[in-house]
Amino acid sequence: MSETIDSLLHEDRRFPPSAEFTATSIAKPELYERARKDRLGFWADQARDLLHWHTPFTETLDWNNPPFARWFADGRLNVAYNCLDRHVLAGNGERVAIHWEGEPGDTRTITYAQLTEDVKKAANALETLGIRHGDRVAIYLPMIPEAVVAMLACARIGAVHSVVFGGFSAESLRSRISDASARLVITSDGGWRKGKVFPLKSAVDAAIELSSDGTESTIEHVLVVKRGGNDVEWVDGRDIWWHDVVDSASAEHEAQPFEAENPLFILYTSGTTGKPKGILHTSGGYLTQSAFTHKNVFDLHPETDVFWCTADVGWVTGHSYVVYGPLANGATQLMYEGTPDTPHPGRWWELIEKYGVTILYTAPTAIRSFMKTGREYPQKFDLGSLRVLGSVGEPINPEAWIWYREIIGGNTTPVVDTWWQTETGAIMVSALPGITSTKPGSAQVPLPGISVDVLDETGHKVGNGNGGLLVVTEPWPSMLRGIWGDPERFIETYWEKFDFEGSPNRRMYLAGDGARLDSDGELWVLGRVDDVMNVSGHRLSTMEIESALVSHPIVAEAAVVGATDDTTGQAVVAFVILRAKQAEAQTAEEAEAILKAQVSEQIGAIARPRRIYIVTELPKTRSGKIMRRLLRDVAEGREIGDTTTLADTQVMQVITDKLK
Ligand code: PRX
Numbered sequence: 001m002s003e004t005i006d007s008l009l010h011e012d013r014r015f016p017p018s019a020e021f022t023a024t025s026i027a028k029p030e031l032y033e034r035a036r037k038d039r040l041g042f043w044a045d046q047a048r049d050l051l052h053w054h055t056p057f058t059e060t061l062d063w064n065n066p067p068f069a070r071w072f073a074d075g076r077l078n079v080a081y082n083c084l085d086r087h088v089l090a091g092n093g094e095r096v097a098i099h100w101e102g103e104p105g106d107t108r109t110i111t112y113a114q115l116t117e118d119v120k121k122a123a124n125a126l127e128t129l130g131i132r133h134g135d136r137v138a139i140y141l142p143m144i145p146e147a148v149v150a151m152l153a154c155a156r157i158g159a160v161h162s163v164v165f166g167g168f169s170a171e172s173l174r175s176r177i178s179d180a181s182a183r184l185v186i187t188s189d190g191g192w193r194k195g196k197v198f199p200l201k202s203a204v205d206a207a208i209e210l211s212s213d214g215t216e217s218t219i220e221h222v223l224v225v226k227r228g229g230n231d232v233e234w235v236d237g238r239d240i241w242w243h244d245v246v247d248s249a250s251a252e253h254e255a256q257p258f259e260a261e262n263p264l265f266i267l268y269t270s271g272t273t274g275k276p277k278g279i280l281h282t283s284g285g286y287l288t289q290s291a292f293t294h295k296n297v298f299d300l301h302p303e304t305d306v307f308w309c310t311a312d313v314g315w316v317t318g319h320s321y322v323v324y325g326p327l328a329n330g331a332t333q334l335m336y337e338g339t340p341d342t343p344h345p346g347r348w349w350e351l352i353e354k355y356g357v358t359i360l361y362t363a364p365t366a367i368r369s370f371m372k373t374g375r376e377y378p379q380k381f382d383l384g385s386l387r388v389l390g391s392v393g394e395p396i397n398p399e400a401w402i403w404y405r406e407i408i409g410g411n412t413t414p415v416v417d418t419w420w421q422t423e424t425g426a427i428m429v430s431a432l433p434g435i436t437s438t439k440p441g442s443a444q445v446p447l448p449g450i451s452v453d454v455l456d457e458t459g460h461k462v463g464n465g466n467g468g469l470l471v472v473t474e475p476w477p478s479m480l481r482g483i484w485g486d487p488e489r490f491i492e493t494y495w496e497k498f499d500f501e502g503s504p505n506r507r508m509y510l511a512g513d514g515a516r517l518d519s520d521g522e523l524w525v526l527g528r529v530d531d532v533m534n535v536s537g538h539r540l541s542t543m544e545i546e547s548a549l550v551s552h553p554i555v556a557e558a559a560v561v562g563a564t565d566d567t568t569g570q571a572v573v574a575f576v577i578l579r580a581k582q583a584e585a586q587t588a589e590e591a592e593a594i595l596k597a598q599v600s601e602q603i604g605a606i607a608r609p610r611r612i613y614i615v616t617e618l619p620k621t622r623s624g625k626i627m628r629r630l631l632r633d634v635a636e637g638r639e640i641g642d643t644t645t646l647a648d649t650q651v652m653q654v655i656t657d658k659l660k
Contacts, residue, residue, distance in 0.1 A: 011398055015405070016437040017414060021387075025434020027296040035448035042449045043071075043477055047288040050295070050328065052086050053077050054257030057284070061475060066507050067495040068482070069475045071285030076257035079264060079283050080123075080156035083327035084116040085255060096332045099306070099355050100145050103192035103338025110145055112330070115152075118145075118246075120253035122153035125245040129221050131184055133158035133258070136266065138182040138219075139313075140164045140173055140200055142191025143337045146225045146242065147313045150186045151265075151323055155283075158258045162266040162278070165314025166191060166198075168604040170206035172276075174217075176268050177207060179278055180484060181218045186242075190228025194342050197228035205233055260284030266484050267316055269422040270541035271493065272531045278484030279316075279422050285477030287328055289426040293447065294325030297416055297430050298359045298388050306385070308334040308352070309361040315538070316422040317392055320478075321361055325426070340366060345373045349381035360408070361390035361418075363537035367400045367408075368567045375407045383408060388433050389415045393537025394569045395525055398440035405440075419443040419525050421511060422539070423494070425478030428452065429523055444522045450476055452523070454515050455508075459498050467516035469529060471498060472509040479509070531628075533562030533570050540572065540607050542628070548602035549574060549595055554582035559618050559626045560609070563635035571610040572599075573635040575655075578614060588614040611635070617654050622647045634659065 017025070035042040040060040047057070057075025087095070093113030100108040110118070131137060137154050139161050141147040147163070154161040162180050164173050177185065187204045190197040201224055208217040224232065225242040261282045268276040294300060298307065307326055311317035326333050334355050340348045348370075352360065370378065389409050391401070396417050405415045414433035420426060428450050429443045436444060446452045451474040454462045462468040472479075483490040498508035514526040528534060531542035542560045549558035557577040562570035578591055586594075592612040600608045613634075619627045622645070630652055633640045640652050 011439060011441055013398075013402075013440055014437045015414065015439075017434050018412070021299075021414065022434045024301075025432075026299050026301070027432040027434055029435055031296070031432075031448040039449055039451075039474065043288065046292045046449075047072055047075075047284065047477070050291040051077060051082050051284070051287060057260060063475055066475075067491060067509070069285075069479060070261050071282075071475075071477045072260040072288070075260045075284055077260060077284055077287075078156065078255035078257050079287055079324070080119055080152045081255035082287060083152060083155075083324065084112065084119055087112045087330045088116050090330075092330055095302075095330065097327065098145055098148065098333060098335050100335045101337065101351060102144075103195070103336075103342055108145060115145075115149070115327075117251045118149045119152045119156060120251050121249040122149050122246050123156040123253045124249040125223075126153055126157055126159065126184070128245065128249070129184060129223070129240070131157065131159050134263070135159045135184075136162055136180040136182040138162050138164060138173070138177050138180070138185045140166060140185060140187045140204060141225065141313070142166050142188060142193075142200065142227060143312055143335060144188065144191065144225065144227055145335065146186075146188070146227075148323055148327075148335070151313070151319075152327075155264060156253065156255055158256070158262055160263045160265060162268070163314050163319070164268070165312060165604075165606075166200055167314070167606045169601055170203040170210060171602050172604055173203060174207035174210045176276070176278070177217065177219060178215075179268075180266055183218060183220050184223060185219055185221075186223045186225070188225040188227040189232045190230040192228070192338055194339050197230045199228070199230055199232075201232040205235075258283060261481070263481075265319065267319065267422055269316075270532055270539045270544055272541065272543060274541070274543045274547040276541070276544065277486070277489065277493070279480045280482045280484050281425050281478065282481050285479070286425050287324055289476065289478035290320045290325035291328040293427040293430075294321060294331070295329050296432055297418060297427050297447070298361065298390060299433050300329055300331055300359070302330045302332070305331065305358045306334060306356050307331050307359045307361075308336075308355075308357045310336070310340075310348070310363075310366065311361075311392075316425070317361075320426050340370075341373075346377040346380055349378045349383060352383055352386065353381040356385040358385050359388045359390070360386060361392065363393040364391055364396040364400055365394065365536040365568050367391070367396070367404050371400060371403050372567065378407055383410065386410070386413055389413050391415065391417045392420070394534050395527060396441060401440035414438055415440075417441075417443045419513075419523070423480040424472070424476070424511075425480065428472065428476070429525075439522060442518065442522050442524050446523075450474075453508075454517050454523070455498065459500070462517065464517045464519050464521050467514060467526065469497075470511040470513045470515040470523075470525065472511065533572065535562070535565075535570050535572060535606070536568040538606055540603075544603060545572060545574065545599055545607055545609070548599050548607070549576060551602065552595060552598045554578055554586075554591060554594065556580075557618060559628060559631055561628045561632045561635055563610075563632060565610070572607060573631075574609045574612045575615050575618060575631055575634075576612055577616060577618065583614075613659055615655050615658060617648075617651045619643070619646050619651045619655070620648075621645050
């Protein structure tokens with residue numbers, strides 16, 4: 001690993017912005033200067049310039065009780081008003097907010113005026129259903145405009161949304177509903193994926209019925225958008241069609257201002273335990289940084305650009321760069337429901353040509369899979385409209401970066417590799433396309449107003465040319481405000497490692513990523529240093545998959561690792577010991593199939609292991625800790641590393657013999 005990284009760090013290709021790009025660039029080098037001189041003043045300027053405040057704030061940051069930050073705390077605003085009404089009032093109601101394309105090829109064009117009206121109606125409908133300020137609403141929808149409308153309708157009335165990605169199972173949905181005590185779920189009958197309708201409503205029904213501890217679900221109503229046309233079960237009194245209550249609702253709804261620290265959403269993400277964390281984001285700071293980064297990192301010219309972020313709204317990227325950032329900035333964007341290869345492998349490129357997309361933001365996994373299918377597909381289409389390309393979610397290898405720039409970007413577009421997390425809320429480290437000379441494979445530099453560093457285990461700066469732990473050294477506006485219902489876990493997970501005694505306000509945020517600084521002091525993010533995997537840019541927890549496996553009666557013990565995968569970055573590989581009777585009762589192939597289905601059912605198809613090895617032993621240290629490093633060697637087909645700290649040094653021999 002470290003050799004490959006060293007060779008990566010010697011990457012000497014540089015792509016300075018063209019004079020033409022720099023001339024019209026939104027971001028100017030003075031931004032860095034201003035932020036360096038007065039970080040808080042810089043963020044206050046951004047909050048004032050980019051947002052409309054019903055009541056202006058007078059205090060920028062309150063960091064008297066770290067790690068609980070309050071940004072712009074005495075200001076009041078309405079997030080939905082900022083994303084909608086003010087653009088209409090400014091005379092831009094006829095601008096397209098969303099060009100939407102369904103997977104089967106049906107389309108909708110939604111202007112800012114139309115979207116504002118839709119959200120006002122949905123806000124009225126939610127209020128009729130009894131949803132009030134502070135209530136939690138779960139959203140489990142495909143990539144259809146109603147997902148955006150539902151999120152903004154919650155924001156408009158001060159309710160807190162918790163979007164659950166449609167690929168998660170009924171069990172995952174149930175635990176998220178229950179953790180947040182959601183009163184309403186907004187879903188659809190189904191959605192389109194790979195040429196077929198997949199059901200969603202049935203998972204909601206199951207989630208409401210399922211109850212691990214005998215308690216009743218907190219859900220009072222299920223609001224159902226008609227999309228798939230598939231049959232659904234119906235519970236009278238509980239289930240309501242979206243079109244029945246939203247279409248007929250009044251289009252008058254005045255947005256009330258809320259405090260800047262009013263909770264906006266909870267988004268669950270995997271951590272190092274079996275239980276996902278409900279990451280809490282609030283309003284003013286989150287919207288400021290989402291809007292600032294969307295505008296500057298992508299060089300957004302809202303009158304002429306067509307922005308396309310390919311992320312699903314179920315992930316943080318979909319929150320910040322499909323919904324809040326672009327709409328706060330009055331951007332025109334493309335939203336696509338389906339998969340990139342349906343009905344043909346050139347679908348994305350066809351869409352870029354059709355809508356004249358100018359800015360594309362996607363994940364390295366997608367780029368690598370396009371590289372595999374071949375350049376002939378993108379080359380069939382005119383991609384000349386593209387002028388900025390972005391990457392997010394996992395490290396991008398220089399080869400994929402160069403392919404992205406050459407084949408998709410016609411060898412001219414800047415490529416920005418953006419590092420951030422569900423917890424950071426918005427982009428933290430990235431080139432700015434009119435300013436930075438880009439460098440393939442490196443996330444490069446913190447944005448103006450953001451301070452990051454790389455520290456060793458003892459909290460010392462590693463300096464250029466070295467690797468260590470990535471930290472954020474100063475609070476930032478879109479930082480998470482906590483883990484829903486669990487302040488202790490919030491402190492332990494992120495703030496305890498670098499808690500400098502005697503100066504509590506010098507606490508630093510531990511990102512959980514390993515990183516190196518190259519000789520220019522630029523950042524290379526290497527991946528997670530904890531038991532979190534990154535599969536296709538999606539975060540999965542080792543522990544969560546292990547507990548799904550051991551909850552099956554045939555399993556005695558399980559260990560999960562993330563093995564390197566050419567396309568998806570990492571892939572889930574499990575090692576399982578069966579209970580004695582089961583080991584005789586079924587073949588390893590049968591057990592593997594049963595357990596793959598178990599993981600899909602417990603967590604969702606995205607967590608389904610690529611391989612499950614049935615073994616008789618697991619490598620453990622004398623204190624009983626599983627040595628996943630050695631299992632990773634097996635999963636990646638490598639020579640087994642140092643086994644001297646194992647309780648039984650023969651174990652790896654037993655495992656590899658068995659798998660031969
Ligand atoms: O490991 C880092 C990786 O994705 C993790 C965050 O995952 P999530 O909260 O799901 O958010 C993904 C989208 C923002 C990080 O801890 N990651 C994200 N961006 C990059 C990255 N790794 C390397 N380079 C990136 N640009």
